[in-house]
Amino acid sequence: MTIDEIHTAPSPKVEAETAESLVGPWKVVVMNDPVNLMSYVVLVFRKVFGFDENQARKHMLEVHEDGRSVVWCGLREKAEHFAFILHHWHLTAVLERNETD
Amino acid sequence: MKRIEVKLSLGAVAPLLDVIKAAGDSLDDELAASVALEQIDEDLRSEWRDELIAAQNGDVRNLLALFDSEFFTSGVVNFDEDNADSILRSCAAVRLRLRERYLGTFSDEVLETGEVLFEEMPEPERRHFMCYLFLATVQELVIEHLEPTLSDE
Numbered sequence: 001m002t003i004d005e006i007h008t009a010p011s012p013k014v015e016a017e018t019a020e021s022l023v024g025p026w027k028v029v030v031m032n033d034p035v036n037l038m039s040y041v042v043l044v045f046r047k048v049f050g051f052d053e054n055q056a057r058k059h060m061l062e063v064h065e066d067g068r069s070v071v072w073c074g075l076r077e078k079a080e081h082f083a084f085i086l087h088h089w090h091l092t093a094v095l096e097r098n099e100t101d
Numbered sequence: 102m103k104r105i106e107v108k109l110s111l112g113a114v115a116p117l118l119d120v121i122k123a124a125g126d127s128l129d130d131e132l133a134a135s136v137a138l139e140q141i142d143e144d145l146r147s148e149w150r151d152e153l154i155a156a157q158n159g160d161v162r163n164l165l166a167l168f169d170s171e172f173f174t175s176g177v178v179n180f181d182e183d184n185a186d187s188i189l190r191s192c193a194a195v196r197l198r199l200r201e202r203y204l205g206t207f208s209d210e211v212l213e214t215g216e217v218l219f220e221e222m223p224e225p226e227r228r229h230f231m232c233y234l235f236l237a238t239v240q241e242l243v244i245e246h247l248e249p250t251l252s253d254e
Binding site: 033034036043047080084089090094095 | 132133135136142145149152156186189193197209212213237241248
């Protein structure tokens with residue numbers, strides 16, 4: 001496979017919606033799967049949550065090494081919104097009550 | 102608009118298209134990734150699932166549309182900022198389906214490293230595995246060239 005041509009243009013769109021928030025009554029937890037590429041998971045975290053590269057990579061490594069990562073906490077409605085977007089990107093995301101909140 | 106043209110080997114990729122099409126068709130009314138809908142409000146579940154499936158089907162159609170008459174003439178496929186996200190998602194969906202339906206005999210480690218002996222792999226497993234790797238390569242190309250600020254290491 002060869003890349004014949006690369007055209008450059010202005011910066012790509014980023015669907016960032018919010019900065020990292022890990023306080024609140026509901027947790028959005030991303031579970032590990034053996035299929036999705038690490039670079040893909042990092043990209044999805046950056047697009048969905050607006051994480052910078054380090055934040056996104058930290059959560060990706062938690063998913064990869066620990067099997068799960070809490071990527072957002074907050075109100076139920078917003079947590080559902082994020083879970084829906086993560087499902088749209090084919091990541092396995094679940095909602096959990098935040099017992100420590 | 103940023104755009105990349107990729108010239109593929111027709112002989113190598115054309116046989117994989119039937120695999121992609123079959124996996125895509127099997128996703129017509131099923132989600133590729135497991136979704137714990139029981140945690141979602143009951144009145145939302147059906148609507149949620151329907152929307153995800155509709156979006157998934159649209160993404161798979163976009164993936165298959167890459168392999169048009171131009172591809173069969175020149176081997177070239179085009180990615181741009183308009184189709185990048187959809188292509189990334191559809192590759193993820195088809196890879197998840199391939200893993201679930203056809204590559205269950207492989208360990209997670211083997212699938213992650215891709216370290217297998219192709220010569221010893223029977224058909225059609227070999228074609229499914231090749232397709233699984235091909236779609237990962239497509240994802241890597243799109244991430245590297247169409248999402249530069251997101252993939253800067």
